[in-house]
Amino acid sequence: MDLLLDLFHVLLVVPMTNVLVAIAAVSGGNFGIAIIIFTLLMKFVTWPLTASQYKMTKAMQAMQPKMQELQKKYKGKDPKKLQAETMALYREHGVNPLGCVLPMLVQIPIWFALYRVIVVTLGETPEALVDLSQALYPIDFIHSAVPLDSTFLYWNLGQRDTSLVLPFITAITMYIQQKLITPAPTAATNSQTQQTQQMMTWMMPLIFGYWSLQVPSGLALYWAVSNISGIALQYFYMGRRIDWKNMLTLFPAPAPATRPNQPAPRKATPAQDEPAEQRDGAADGAAADQGQPVPATTGGQAARRKRHGRRRGKR
Secondary structure, three states: OHHHHHHHHHHHHHHHHHHHHHHHHHOOOEHHHHHHHHHHHHHHHOHHHHHHHHHHHHHHHHOHHHHHHHHHHHOOOOHHHHHHHHHHHHHHHOOOHHHHOHHHHHHHHHHHHHHHHHHHHOOOOHHHHHHHHHHOOOOHHHHOOOOOEOEEOOEEOOOOOOOOHHHHHHHHHHHHHHHHHOOOOOOOOOHHHHHHHHHHHHHHHHHHHHHHHHOOHHHHHHHHHHHHHHHHHHHHHOOOOOOHHHHHOOOOOOOOOOOOOOOOOOOOOHHHHOOHHHHHHHHHHHHHHOOOOOOOOOHHHHHHHHHHHHHHHHO
């Protein structure tokens, strides 16, 4: 266990400490600006994993109808067959279920390391300054940046945010992210799937909002900036389409089921199914019954055309 902690310190905490101090030195010694720049750099470095997550999310949304058909077909009958068919469906669409959670797993050690970096870098005790001096590389440029300005706007980044502003921003931006990747429920969505989606949509924002109350403001600032940049990336990667109605609905109801459009049955009409002579004769009879003159375009004209045809045949 001690070996793992030493590796964690050497491989993550020390490099991140020097990178953040160097960024702070370039940005005027403000640690808040350094955290924002560092967050954007981490988004750039982890972009391949993030793009893979978005791709898997879109593929999962596209295969939901087939997934629901399998669940209806094998639910309560053959669980092994359902699992086999589900894995086959994943392979058919090129979906890896772990692809959606891998970026989150990669971020976890970074969060712990950043927490240690903030405690060491912005510590106000003499012991913290000693730990910081031991963690810095022997580079004059980095050492000249110490001590750092721990104030960003009105937050002390080494202390918890008692104003609740950063926890609120973290929670609401996490909620928006979850809404962007969660499809709106349809009539085909079963109740268990819908409950799971709603639970995840609410659980993640509440967890991160609570954590933001317990950790230094610097880490909460990292989460808030990471969420905001993630929303921007999702907006452009997903095709700049946002279902605002679903976004603003806390508990979306499933959409009503729609039946496929079927062509209306063709109704037989006298004008289409009767021969021309019968149509014209019927029209003449109707006109005569009403005491009206027979128009030239009815049976009389048809009879003349018929006689004219016979004469041409004799010739």
